[in-house]
Amino acid sequence: MRIVSFECEGANHIGIKVGDEVIDINLVAKDLPQDLLSLLQSNLDIQQELNALIEYASQSAKRLSKDLRFTPLIQRPPKIICIGRNYVAHAVEGGVEPPTYPEIFMRVSESLIGHNEPIIRPKCSDKLDYEGEIAAVIGKKARHVKEQDGLDYIAGYALFNDATIRDYQRKSSQWTIGKNFDGTGAFGPEFVTADELPAGMHGVQLQTRLNGELMQNASTADFIFPMAKLIEILSECMTLLPGDIIITGTPAGVGYVRKPPVFMKPGDVVEVEAKGLGILRNTIKDE
Structure with a gap:
């Protein structure tokens, strides 16, 4: 569906x-x-x-x-939970060891936009970076769930672009401010029920293209914390509710580590694609 x-x-x-x-x-x-x-x-x-x-x-x-x-698949999710550095290669390109516990931060609903809507480069920065990701959507209340049962609580999946203002991400030891500028979280184009997709989205190739050039290309088999494990870890701390979104991490190839760095600018077109979830496409415009 x-x-x-x-x-x-x-x-x-x-x-x-x-x-x-x-x-x-x-x-x-x-x-x-x-x-x-x-x-x-x-x-x-x-x-x-x-x-x-x-x-x-x-x-x-x-x-x-x-x-x-x-429009965003869910306009105001109860929670938007983001996982940082969930691919080994992305952790390494950022100069850190792969984490032994997920790096967790939150997004706010005001940052969300839909498929084909413009991602906004804010007035205060020109360091707007792409991060293609897969979003898991919770379908039923979850608390103290074991890993072997974790996938039972995911209703379906979608694509996400966790576009980030890199210099603001680095202004604090917490990443929150760089991840929550208005109009930077593209969410869509389709919510696809879990029964139509590989279990836990395992082994799915995730790609990000900028103006047609392939920038990120990795398999979810490289997740450090697979979908079911994320449900176990998160539900140990908090009650997950229907409609909660878990943004599961981006692979290697982000713009800020490139030499020279590649940041998105007005007129650019960024696409995130994964088999079974379609293509999430957005242009870039200035605030």
Whole structure:
């Protein structure tokens, strides 16, 4: 099952992607939750409900074209939990040993943007870097979960670009400020349910391209902390809730370590791609 979030007549809608078309849930099933967070938080059997909806809508003319104004898949997640240096090669390129415990920081919802929306380079810095990542979306409440059960709590996955203001990231021993500028967290284009993807997204190739040039290219088999382990570690500390987002780390190849450094500038096009999750595409513009 593939779900997109988009704007229609000034309101946020969600739809089911079937081929190149999107079925607007608002048009064919007004009794269902009308945003992804509410859908995840409901007690509905989402898979069953939406499969029935597809069957009904396949006989209906109430469809939209693929030319949509995308919004973040979840506009205000309960939590956005980010994992730093979760690929060995990325830790090494940054000059540190691979961590023995995840480096965890948080994002705020105001930083989120959708697919095809511009990532914003702020007035105060020209050091805007890309970080292609995979996002795991929590589907049910999780606390003190063991690793062997961790994947049971993930509803699905999406792509994320954890665009970072590098000089602000270094202003503090904590990374938070460099990761939370408005309009820097691209999230989309599709939420794909876990049943359509490899377990834990293991062995999936993740790529980032800048203006068509391949910048990051790595397999999630190189995760230091795989998806299920992250659920165990995080749920030891906090209660994970439906709609929480875990941004699982970026591979080697980021711009600031290159010689000379490569930072994104207005007019650039950045794409993040992983098999099964599509392509998350964003342009860059100045604040």
